[in-house]
Amino acid sequence: MEVYTSDSSDSDSHEQKTLDYGRLGLTVECLEENLTHLHKISKLTDIETVLLNHNLIATLPSHTLTRFNNLHVLDLSSNGLTQLPPDLLQICPLTKLILKNNLLTNGSIPKCLKSAKHNGLRELNLSGNLLTHFPEAVLELNNLKYLYLGANKITSISKDIWRLQSLNVLSLGGNLLSEIPETVGNLAGLQALTLCDNLIEILPASIARLTNLKSLLLHKNRLRHLPRDIITLKNLVELSLRENPLVVRFVQEISLHPPTLLELAARVIRTSNVIFEPNEVPKSMRDYLNTAHCCVNPKCKGVFFDNRIEHIKFVDFCGKYRVPLLQYLCSSKCIEGVNRNVEPQPSSSLSASGIMMRKVLLG
Incomplete structure (x- = not known):
């Protein structure tokens, strides 16, 4: 088994060290055994990226991550995860956390994020889990730029979404949303908003305040019209509308x-x-x-x-x-x-x- 490899980072001139244990069918016990062995022969404290995607890790004990003092990127996607270490973001200086395609519920999330107000997390991917409502704990992540919550069962978006003022990308496609709060229009830095494959009938007029918006994906909803002022979005280059009543109406007429x-x-x-x-x-x-x-x-x-x-x-x-x-x-x-x-x-x-x-x- 290859213990770890090094590759060049696109954003940094220094060499980024990566531990790639993806797609190996590892259980948490097997992972612990390997990390214990590696800890004796190498410096895990230098590792910046850990890839554990597509394994069999249902839970991840806190002590598993205490060996990594400089961990910035952690990929735990496609593992069947049901719980996360309650102090995950306090253990490691993470900037990117990928948790997509697991079995995480709303009860799994607050313990992990609620006390992480001052952390430097920039990207959080919780797509493809079992969330039924917008995870309120995410609102504590003041530096978050990319938030992916697609393919869950979320029925509403928190009205306090405006607190994520650093947000550039908000992805909520493939949920059960029927309406969008007006406060979404206060996300001044938002460049991409994905709301496709939901139950949305009306968009708030505040969408027109997202002057930096470049991509707005609305296909597969129940929209019959759009806010008139949406045409004032000068930076908008991608607007997806297929499979909405408003499009069907044009065809039928x-x-x-x-x-x-x-x-x-x-x-x-x-x-x-x-x-x-x-x-x-x-x-x-x-x-x-x-x-x-x-x-x-x-x-x-x-x-x-x-x-x-x-x-x-x-x-x-x-x-x-x-x-x-x-x-x-x-x-x-x-x-x-x-x-x-x-x-x-x-x-x-x-x-x-x-x-x-x-x-x-x-x-």
Whole structure:
């Protein structure tokens, strides 16, 4: 068994020492035996990162960690943990604690964190556990920047969430949340907020105060509208909305009606560039021909008048837009290959009014 390895830290110039016992099927007894042996032949006090992920460690005694005086990163994910040492953050100067995919309940957490007001923890991952409500003890972690609580059974967020003023990332996807407190809008430094896969029907207007927000994931909820002021978030580059009633509503409202004979004739005249004298057609027809709009598909030279295809595309994780995009097309055949980033350029022979492609405002 490899006792420990060293690798280079991305943020520090000095060499970070790591003890990697991940994916070895270790029980706590086996772990104790190995650490006792290592303590005799090496300096565990120099170890900065301990990886114990994917083992069989259901509990972790305090004395197991007392050997590490300089421990900054501890990964205990996927172990079936049910309890933690009550003084975990007092034993080690941890900055990153990963506890995801275990069996931790709300009763497991306060004993570990409540007295850790002055610790330097920056990242805490409690995703994939058995939490039923927001762990109040976390609010004592004043220096926390990254908080992951996804894939639990949390039904509400503490109104005192505003106390985590250092928070950059808050992840609460995959829970049972039905509402978000207004105080979330007081997290001035928040850059990413994940609320997907919940039961949320309304977002508080205070979301618009998160001026540093770059990513807002809201897919798989029950949202029927968004706060109008959300469009003022200038730094927002990722807004995921799929599988919400507001998106379904846009899709259901799209209707397709066959064009009239008048429109079909007018399309042929414009697309074929038929030349006629003013006195050969009534003025009403000339006025009608001048209302032609360009198809939004840059590969199509077609036009439409009163009748058009209303097409909405939704881009979630891969594209530039994260909101529904309404496109006006001359035919359903133009749906394939539409380039949403290219706005149509009206030809000199057409009097197209307005822009044929616009973002749908969700207010």
